[in-house]
Amino acid sequence: MKAWRVHELGEPRTALQLEEVPDPTAGPGQVLVKVLAAPANFPDVLLCWGEYQIKPPLPFTPGVELCGEVLAVGDGVTRFAVGDRVIGNPNLPGGGFAQLAVMDEANTFAAPSALDDAEASALSIGYQTSWFALHRRTQLKPGETLLVHAAAGGVGSAAVQLGKAAGAKVIGVVGGADKVEYCRRLGADLVIDRHTDDFVPLVKEFTGGRGADVVYDPVGGDAYAKSTKCIAFEGRILIIGFAGGTIPTPGLNHALIKNYSIIGLHWGLYKQYNQQAIADCHEELTRLADSGAITPLISERLSLADVADGIGRLGDGSTVGRLVFQP
Known part of the structure; x- marks a missing residue:
C-alpha cells in the first residue's frame, strides 16, 4: 500500500x-x-x-x-x-x-x-473534544454565551456547532476575512476577526457588559489573557490546547477576584479512565448528526x-x- x-x-x-x-x-x-x-x-x-x-x-x-x-x-x-x-x-x-x-x-x-x-x-476528535468540554467538563446551558477561539479550526468549528445545538449564543474569534465567512456558515451569532478587531470590547457589547459565560480556548497566549478580561461572573474558561505556541501562566488571584473557573480537558485520557464515556458521546453525536443539528463543514x-x-x-x-x- x-x-x-x-x-x-x-x-x-x-x-x-x-x-x-x-x-x-x-x-x-x-x-x-x-x-x-x-x-x-x-x-x-x-x-x-x-x-x-x-x-x-x-x-x-x-x-x-x-x-x-x-x-x-x-x-x-x-x-x-x-x-x-x-x-x-x-x-x-x-x-x-x-x-x-x-x-x-x-x-x-x-x-x-x-x-x-x-x-x-x-x-471523532474535534467533536468528541468539544462535546466533552462543553457538556462534561462544564455544563453549557441554553441562553448562555459561548466564546470560541480559533472558531474556523478543527476543534473550534465543532465547538461552534455544538454550542448552537445546546441553545447557546456563540461568538467566534478567527483570523482573516475568509475564516469569518466560514464561521458564519457554521452558525455563529457573532464573528470577530482578531486581525482587525479587539474581541474584548465586542464581547462586552454583545453581552450587555456581562461577558462570556464559557470560553473555549485551544489557542493560549493572548487569547487566554484577553479572555480573562471579558469572562462573566461564574464563567468558565476551558483550556483545550496551545495552538498559538504560548502556554499561559494564569493569575489565580484574578480567578479568585472575578469568581471564574479554569478547566482543563485532555480528551485522550478518557480512553484510559472511562472508555464508556467516549462510546456514550459518539451515540449522542450520531443522534445530533442524524437530526441535522451538526454536520462537519x-x-x-x-x-x-x-x-x-x-x-x-x-x-x-x-x-x-x-x-x-x-x-
Whole structure:
C-alpha cells in the first residue's frame, strides 16, 4: 500500500514522504480498514514536529482519525464485520494518511449514515473534544454565551456547532476575512476577526457588559489573557490546547477576584479512565448528526498526494475550515 511516513522530524512538507510499504494486518481485537477519508488535525502537525504528547517511533504515519471500510477483523472482534463503514482513531505508528490502517475495536465506531465519508471522518476528535468540554467538563446551558477561539479550526468549528445545538449564543474569534465567512456558515451569532478587531470590547457589547459565560480556548497566549478580561461572573474558561505556541501562566488571584473557573480537558485520557464515556458521546453525536443539528463543514477535499502540502498549510495557519484527504 501507499502511506505517508516521517523518518526525520521537521516541517510537514519536508518530513512527510509518500512510500510503498507492506499492507498491515489486524491482530486480536483489531480491525483492518480501507481508508475512505482522513482529515487534517493540528496533532498531525505536532507529530511531524515531534511536539505532540504521543511520540511514536520513527518512521511513522500520521493521521489521527479516519473513516474507513472494514476489510478484515481480528480474533475477538464482535462489534464489526467486513463491509461496515466506521470512524475512529488508527493505531500509531500506522496512522490514517495511508490506503489501509488498523484500529483497535475499542477506538472504532459506526459511521453515522447521515454523513458522507469526508464528513464522518471529521466527527471523532474535534467533536468528541468539544462535546466533552462543553457538556462534561462544564455544563453549557441554553441562553448562555459561548466564546470560541480559533472558531474556523478543527476543534473550534465543532465547538461552534455544538454550542448552537445546546441553545447557546456563540461568538467566534478567527483570523482573516475568509475564516469569518466560514464561521458564519457554521452558525455563529457573532464573528470577530482578531486581525482587525479587539474581541474584548465586542464581547462586552454583545453581552450587555456581562461577558462570556464559557470560553473555549485551544489557542493560549493572548487569547487566554484577553479572555480573562471579558469572562462573566461564574464563567468558565476551558483550556483545550496551545495552538498559538504560548502556554499561559494564569493569575489565580484574578480567578479568585472575578469568581471564574479554569478547566482543563485532555480528551485522550478518557480512553484510559472511562472508555464508556467516549462510546456514550459518539451515540449522542450520531443522534445530533442524524437530526441535522451538526454536520462537519468540509472546506477542501483533497487526494492522498496532497497530504504533505495540506498538513504544511495547516501548520502555517493558512487553511480555512476542515481539510480531508480521500485516497
